[in-house]
Amino acid sequence: MSQLQARFFTEYKKFAIDDVPFSIPAASEVTDLSNVINKLLEFKIADHKHVEFDFLVRGQFLRTSLANHMETENISTEEVVEIEYVQKFTAPQPEECIMHDDWISSVEADSEWILTGSYDKTARIWSLEGKAVMTVAGHTDVVKDVAWVKRDGLSSLLLTASLDQTVLLWEWNSERNKVKARHCCRGHAGSVDTIAVDPTRTKFCSGSWDKMLKIWSAESQVINKIKRPDSDKNSFSSLQTPLMTLSGHGEAVSSVLWTDAEELCSASWDHTIRLWDAETGGQKSMLTGSKVFNCISYSPLCRRLASGSTDRHVRLWDPRSKDGSLVLLSLTSHTGWVTAVRWSLSNNHQLVSGSFDNMVKLWDIRSCKAPLYDLAAHEDRVMCADWTESGVRNRWRLCVCCELCVVCENCIVLLVGTGRFYT
């Protein structure tokens, strides 16, 4: 078997070639195929520049020679093989490094600003270029999680959750560079480890060590009325009580997110991921794992849930499946606790995971045996990661933070994927 019949196709009109089968050597690898496509394109388009391509055979990335791949995937070599090609996702390079002077517990990026929470009890706002813009101080203990709520022009709403059992809602005016605590959400009996803002940007949910999930309103008008004059301890303008409390977890809640406007998803140390109805407060379903879950992420594009746990694996779940513990895929490459996992906002195949083994890995679920890239720019344990929503259509950034604990100097490394062709 030295030659294979293959037909190439792509979703990118720009790189489309004639839909005819080619006879290609079975031993050819990605670079060979890429050269073939480039040759064909050169014939077709006069001013074609060389582009590296990646190839998919029946939804799986080609990583070995074509013959090997087809043998392992049990694809018949008798028929014409359909090979999809996409532009190669080039290796992300570290672009900027933002130094923090304490551990960074969380990071959240939007199209303009990066928000980090730190163990020095503050949250900080950075520009995408890595310039410190604002320090949000007000918590009496470690800031465990941060979140952007919404932006109205120059003023933005942001949330910080802390070990001091409170969530603070801040209003930040980027023009005047003033930050003001809108109100304080008090009610948890343990450290608030995770917060998530709902898609309508009017509510948010917090998960705490005290096993509870609480849904709070992000609207400031309602709570202004319930002002507590006796709260002399803090200077916040108002206190807020939760709209709803969801209890059911047997252990600390480690991660929470909204899958849509009415559905909440939470991961816990009790080895379960639970789906809640945000309207009624009832538990809809439960996914059971075998280890403590550190983090979860949901992609509305592919409707998959990714979880990182203490046993080194990133697991993909289908949250809609009713029979609990169905793992679709297990991505195994890390050697430490997986502490951060985040789906790409734009690519329904990509996710990033960070671990205590100092590695950040970029995965494509179409090649689940090995990550696409290992990002080894960090010298310390990775605590959290996030993608930026770039204003430029084709530029996506990955914000990852890690601790650098020995010298108490911590950093954010911004990793930029330079691939231009994501959808």
Place this chain on the structure above:
Amino acid sequence: MSARGAAAERNSGMKKTTEKRKNREKEEQQQEEEELPMFDKNADKVGHLDDTDEEKEDLSDSEESVFSGLEDSGTDDDDDEEDDGDDDDDDDGDDASGEEEEEQDEENHNKVEKDPAAGETSLTPQTEDKPAKSRKLKKKKSVTSGGDEEEERGKSERDSGLKISSQVDEYEQDTSDEEDIRNTVGNIPMEWYKDFPHIGYDLDGKKIFKPIRSKDELDEFLEKMENPDYWRTVQDKMTGSDVRLSDEQVDLVHRLQHGKFGDINFNEYEPAIDFFSNEVMIHPVTNRPEDKRSFIPSLIEKEKVGKLVHAIKMGWIKPRRPKDSAPLYYDLWAKEDPNSILGRHKMHVPAPKIRLPGHEESYNPPPEYLLTEEERLTWEQQDPEERKLSLLPQKFPSLRAVPAFTRFIHERFERCLDLYLCPRQRKMRVNVNPEDLIPKLPKPKDLHPFPTTQSLVYRGHSSLVRSISVAPGGQWLVSGSDDGTVRFWEVATARCLKTVEVGGAVKSVAWSPNPAVCLVAISHGNTVVLMNPGLGDRLILSATDQLISSYEEPTEVKDQPVEWSLAEGTEHQQGQRLILTHPRAVKQVTWHGKGDYLACVMPDVSSNVQVVIHQVSKRRTQNPFRKNKGMVQCVSFHPIRPYFFVATQRHVRVYNLIKQELTKKLMTNCKWVSSMAIHPGGDNVICGSYDCRLAWFDLDLSTKPYKMLRHHKKALRGVAYHRQYPLFASGSDDGSVIVCHGMVYNDLLQNPLIVPVKVLKGHTITHDLGVLDVAFHPTQPWVFSSGADGTVRLFT
């Protein structure tokens, strides 16, 4: 005296002469005993030569050939002579061939001369029996060799030369064929052949021709005149030849003619001895005729017989008693239940079979079975029981040469013993596979979850970390180190949230198990500090502070061995709340499950106050033990019941705190107990010791260890039970933490299942110290270990 006897005599005479010769000639000494074969050889050879001679003669001289049938004896002689001549030749050395021929002629002449003599001897066989050739030969020799010593010598010499290849002619002495084989016609009147030219047939079926008698009366007369032996020459009827009678035969004839006995030695006139004489002998014999009555039957007997006959007729006597058919032996199984016969047969064990003989028992074993000299020696030195072979393999030239088996009786006897002593009952031997004796332990992978890998390292201490304790919620970890600090860690991230300098090497830390208060007991030096770390729920923290500040000084002040004082200033800001000053260094602090009582250990051999129990809410201290029972190593509260465990060097004593009495005394079988942990169920205790052992006690079972584990290579420093999972762990100086599955069943009949599942390594050994303390996470199957390398490690 018979001819045979004479021959034997001559034979002996021959021997003598041979011996003489042997004295002279040394090379033939050893063959003396083989004289007979020597002669035989001679005869054999002679026979052979005879044939050739006969043939020659047949060809050359027809007259000679006529005699061929009769030549047998004669030729023997002749050959003898010839041989002798040969021997002479040998003696003389190499002579010219011409000389030889001459001699040959001479011998021929001799032969002719001696022929009549041969005929004479041949008579003997005719009359009595035909002797063997050799005998004839000897006879001949005795006749001829009057004193011809030289001839004798030469002959014997030749014989000796032939001896080696000599073979025994088995038919030499055979006399079964008595008939005269010179003529095969048998015992018939020879007149029947009167008209034929031949007189019979020889063995080959050829005609034996009558000797040509062309003698007329004149010749007859001349011969009568000239031949001195004419008178003793007779014609052999069987062959028709003339035979010259020997002196003895002539003598015999004379004796018979005179009516005398043929045997010279027979005395016809033996002195008569009267059998019945007047002489009295010790056994007298009589020739008195028998009495008449001896021929007449006895009347008495007749009467007796008549009576018997009458009795038989009347049936009084049974002539033959019917034979008792019952066997004489005792039927061992007569009373046996017939159904049980089946069982007996089932249990039948056949008699042991004798081993079939092997090659080594053959009379002619293959050479590889023959023992070498060394093997034979070892065989002889061995005990008969030890010998591999019961007999020595030996090689014999033939089966005939095999001697009687000396051990035959012995061996038969042993065989009988074998049969007799053979166990006739099947031995119920239990075939035990040693692997089956190993208890069936579940595989570790079936016992998940348990810690398997090192996940987090809590770095920060600069000296060895003596003690760790996890908050009841599982979020925080406290560690006390020799560098004088106590550090509080966030478990999930290994972040050190708080560091408190206490001003002395921290020996022991213990987080209060009461979730409603947040207190950590820290012992350093003589003091025990109760600290509110300020971690966790604010309400609880404030409740804890409230609890401490709400204390009211009691009205009457008791004399307490421990001084309680409130922390102030910076110490208070650090979180220290109460400081308890003890008389001696406190080695261990441990909380009661409710979190109000706190026990402190001040090990001292000489003091009675080794253990004190504090009540935090009332700030009271009591010394529960009046007597010193040995140096206390560690103490522990029972998780549920009011029991108190005190571990001294070798024993663990269990006290009932309410009844204030000793409940149990556990024998650890260890030399020095280092640590102790109580199962959350309260019925099981593990003790780690400095002599590398871990003893598991089931309090319901015994005061001796239920299981003793020696899985560590060095001294154990810390042991711990998991609160929820069936796990326990031990930390040792060899730098490893060994996690075991220790399932305690609710069923009282089922013993705990203990399976070592994982050896966790991570700590580096510093100053010969490895792991100093182990603690389990309260809710997760995670184990923390603190080591001499200044780190705390989390294994998940």
